[in-house]
Amino acid sequence: MSTLHFAGSAPVSPVNMHAGRKDRTAPALHLTRRGWVVLVALPLALLAGVLLIAGSFFTSPALAAGSGGEVTNTAQVHVASGETLWALAAEYAPERDPRAVVEEIVELNALASSTVQAGQSLHIPVANP
Numbered sequence: 076m077s078t079l080h081f082a083g084s085a086p087v088s089p090v091n092m093h094a095g096r097k098d099r100t101a102p103a104l105h106l107t108r109r110g111w112v113v114l115v116a117l118p119l120a121l122l123a124g125v126l127l128i129a130g131s132f133f134t135s136p137a138l139a140a141g142s143g144g145e146v147t148n149t150a151q152v153h154v155a156s157g158e159t160l161w162a163l164a165a166e167y168a169p170e171r172d173p174r175a176v177v178e179e180i181v182e183l184n185a186l187a188s189s190t191v192q193a194g195q196s197l198h199i200p201v202a203n204p
Contacts, residue, residue: 149183149198156193167199176200 106114150167164176176199181189183198191197 147179147183147200150201152197152199154191154193154195154197158191158193160189160191163197163199167201 152163152167154163160177160180161173164171164173164180168176177189179200180186180197183200
């Protein structure tokens with residue numbers, strides 16, 4: 076290394092920029108638990124999400140009316156005073172269990188409960204011929 080002296084100045088000792096540094100290899104990478112989650116689990120979770128979304132595009136959708144469902148024959152009835160769904164079920168479908176018929180009446184007419192009012196119009200399943 077060379078030094079530079081100006082006239083009338085005191086000599087300056089050269090400064091070695093690499094004096095405090097030792098030639099070492101880079102330190103080993105040490106990951107915390109959060110680091111492992113970010114490095115491994117997060118990309119795996121994202122990959123799983125992408126695969127689920129991609130898989131949903133390739134699955135066949137359910138057929139709404141693919142097979143001919145069973146057709147229910149019904150009769151429209153106006154409820155008289157004092158009539159119940161149980162009595163209507165026994166009258167219009169005597170060969171079937173009244174509990175199943177009452178449940179079907181509630182489902183067919185989108186009733187909130189099995190209570191009916193006089194004058195109400197209902198579709199009642201009838202016996203198949």
